[in-house]
Amino acid sequence: MAKQPELDDYRVPYFDDGKKKSKFSLDDFDPSAKPFSTGSKDADRARLSEIGAKLDTLQECLHAQQKRRVLLVLQGMDTSGKDGTIRAVFHEVDPLGLHIVPFKAPTPVEMAHDFLWRVHAQAPAAGELTIFNRSHYEDLLVPTVLGNLDAEAFEQRCRHIRQFEEMLAYNGTTIIKCMLHISKDEQRARLQARIDDPSKHWKFDVSDLEARKQWDKYQAVYCDALAATSMDCAPWYVIPADSKTHRNVMVAELLLRTFEGLKLEYPPPKESLKGVRVE
Amino acid sequence: MAKQPELDDYRVPYFDDGKKKSKFSLDDFDPSAKPFSTGSKDADRARLSEIGAKLDTLQECLHAQQKRRVLLVLQGMDTSGKDGTIRAVFHEVDPLGLHIVPFKAPTPVEMAHDFLWRVHAQAPAAGELTIFNRSHYEDLLVPTVLGNLDAEAFEQRCRHIRQFEEMLAYNGTTIIKCMLHISKDEQRARLQARIDDPSKHWKFDVSDLEARKQWDKYQAVYCDALAATSMDCAPWYVIPADSKTHRNVMVAELLLRTFEGLKLEYPPPKESLKGVRVE
Numbered sequence: 001m002a003k004q005p006e007l008d009d010y011r012v013p014y015f016d017d018g019k020k021k022s023k024f025s026l027d028d029f030d031p032s033a034k035p036f037s038t039g040s041k042d043a044d045r046a047r048l049s050e051i052g053a054k055l056d057t058l059q060e061c062l063h064a065q066q067k068r069r070v071l072l073v074l075q076g077m078d079t080s081g082k083d084g085t086i087r088a089v090f091h092e093v094d095p096l097g098l099h100i101v102p103f104k105a106p107t108p109v110e111m112a113h114d115f116l117w118r119v120h121a122q123a124p125a126a127g128e129l130t131i132f133n134r135s136h137y138e139d140l141l142v143p144t145v146l147g148n149l150d151a152e153a154f155e156q157r158c159r160h161i162r163q164f165e166e167m168l169a170y171n172g173t174t175i176i177k178c179m180l181h182i183s184k185d186e187q188r189a190r191l192q193a194r195i196d197d198p199s200k201h202w203k204f205d206v207s208d209l210e211a212r213k214q215w216d217k218y219q220a221v222y223c224d225a226l227a228a229t230s231m232d233c234a235p236w237y238v239i240p241a242d243s244k245t246h247r248n249v250m251v252a253e254l255l256l257r258t259f260e261g262l263k264l265e266y267p268p269p270k271e272s273l274k275g276v277r278v279e
Numbered sequence: 280m281a282k283q284p285e286l287d288d289y290r291v292p293y294f295d296d297g298k299k300k301s302k303f304s305l306d307d308f309d310p311s312a313k314p315f316s317t318g319s320k321d322a323d324r325a326r327l328s329e330i331g332a333k334l335d336t337l338q339e340c341l342h343a344q345q346k347r348r349v350l351l352v353l354q355g356m357d358t359s360g361k362d363g364t365i366r367a368v369f370h371e372v373d374p375l376g377l378h379i380v381p382f383k384a385p386t387p388v389e390m391a392h393d394f395l396w397r398v399h400a401q402a403p404a405a406g407e408l409t410i411f412n413r414s415h416y417e418d419l420l421v422p423t424v425l426g427n428l429d430a431e432a433f434e435q436r437c438r439h440i441r442q443f444e445e446m447l448a449y450n451g452t453t454i455i456k457c458m459l460h461i462s463k464d465e466q467r468a469r470l471q472a473r474i475d476d477p478s479k480h481w482k483f484d485v486s487d488l489e490a491r492k493q494w495d496k497y498q499a500v501y502c503d504a505l506a507a508t509s510m511d512c513a514p515w516y517v518i519p520a521d522s523k524t525h526r527n528v529m530v531a532e533l534l535l536r537t538f539e540g541l542k543l544e545y546p547p548p549k550e551s552l553k554g555v556r557v558e
Contacts, residue, residue: 064481064482065481083375086373086374086375087373087374087375090374091374093374094365094366095365095366095369095370095372095374095377095379096362096365096366096379096381096412098374098377098379100374100375100377102375133375188557188558191557192556192557195552195555195557198548198552199545199548201546201547201548201549201552202343202344202545202546203343204549204552206551209555209557212557212558213558266478266481267480267481268480269477269478269480270477270480270483272485273474273477273480273483276474276488277471278467278470278471278474278488278491279467279491279492
């Protein structure tokens with residue numbers, strides 16, 4: 001019998017300062033794999049709905065406690081499904097408890113600061129679940145592919161990211177990072193579908209085609225970036241994402257495990273309220 | 280046959296600088312009324328779900344267009360159901376498109392600025408639907424009840440709020456403001472229920488009981504504040520809210536009418552994409 005897949009089989013090995021280079025490669029992960037799918041779309045949707053309801057309760061508990069913070073970082077190539085994942089996985093979670101932060105190309109004011117400045121400002125507060133839709137990792141990817149960040153500067157940014165995330169974690173933030181991994185063929189199909197449907201043109205930016213031309217470079221930088229920033233306190237997971245249903249279920253399973261690992265409990269009753277009658 | 284209720288029957292008369300005092304009173308609105316309920320809870324829930332799906336589509340269109348902004352302000356006494364309204368009305372709306380901002384007691388840094396400073400920073404961007412869970416109106420209510428804002432300062436704050444909201448509206452923000460109107464008896468029942476259920480104690484703050492002692496003062500200030508700040512560009516609505524189902528349906532109906540009034544359209548197809556093949 002084949003070994004049951006484990007979420008941690010998809011975790012990027014932790015960065016080890018001693019050996020510097022990890023042998024992690026995205027090529028070792030099949031984007032079309034569906035290890036956490038039941039094989040039936042209906043059953044997958046039912047599981048997603050079940051996890052959604054649990055996450056809703058766990059999030060309320062996080063909010064009630066006002067202690068821990070949770071940060072989910074979503075990265076992936078264009079069309080990899082960051083928006084779709086947020087919609088599908090968090091559909092059942094009370095919108096009150098969600099804080100979704102999309103990071104676009106930095107504005108001039110943002111550019112006038114260090115690259116972590118705008119990110120730090122959006123870090124979750126106590127009791128919050130924050131989702132970064134793209135993140136400070138774009139500041140490793142884009143400038144490197146465009147040739148504006150040399151190897152030394154790249155390493156320094158990775159170091160600053162590790163230190164930043166470790167500081168967040170030390171101060172009560174649970175961090176989980178997902179790279180939505182699609183194949184180049186799947187991206188072609190998704191981009192073509194957007195072009196062929198005029199009502200979807202608003203989702204399409206011509207720069208997406210430019211970025212696609214740099215596919216291999218992006219994949220290589222992703223490998224380096226993930227390998228250099230996966231840590232026990234802020235692990236990266238590779239999510240096979242050619243199948244949208246699988247992608248959603250796997251991210252949901254990861255979140256559920258993360259929340260359950262927090263051992264959240266509602267605050268104890270307040271003795272002072274015992275027997276109080278409201279006038 | 281009785282006249283069908285209209286949403287605008289619940290709109291606070293617009294402030295008129297000429298006559299100064301409006302004859303608006305919250306006492307004229309029965310908190311236990313259910314004018315927009317079908318009379319059946321199941322039918323109300325079905326209607327809520329139907330509106331939710333429509334709001335989801337309309338919100339996507341707002342996002343696609345990246346022009347208009349929508350701001351919903353929710354106010355009401357403790358337990359009036361601000362959180363519950365957000366959960367129920369926006370349950371079907373893509374969390375990506377929602378920005379929910381809870382305003383708590385101001386921090387020292389916030390207090391060191393004018394009262395609109397922290398509010399302006401959270402105003403919706405183009406394509407965004409933002410919900411204020413409490414708002415700058417707390418800065419009229421609380422200090423007045425506590426005796427820290429005299430009549431002249433109150434009037435000046437109202438004027439500044441009118442000018443601020445008019446500026447937002449002029450620059451593309453559609454503003455809608457809802458006062459969730461519950462009776463003092465209903466609040467007693469809801470507070471008592473929280474006290475009697477120890478698992479709900481975390482939702483309870485003893486200051487809620489202090490505020491309740493000032494019920495009549497709060498109602499009076501609400502009347503003055505609403506009358507002085509209801510405008511064509513930022514109207515206030517009184518939502519009878521003793522019935523949670525009615526409250527949810529009425530707020531949903533108002534939002535739907537507001538969104539439909541925007542005549543949102545998806546951006547036109549891009550000619551430049553015609554016939555493009557993705558390599």
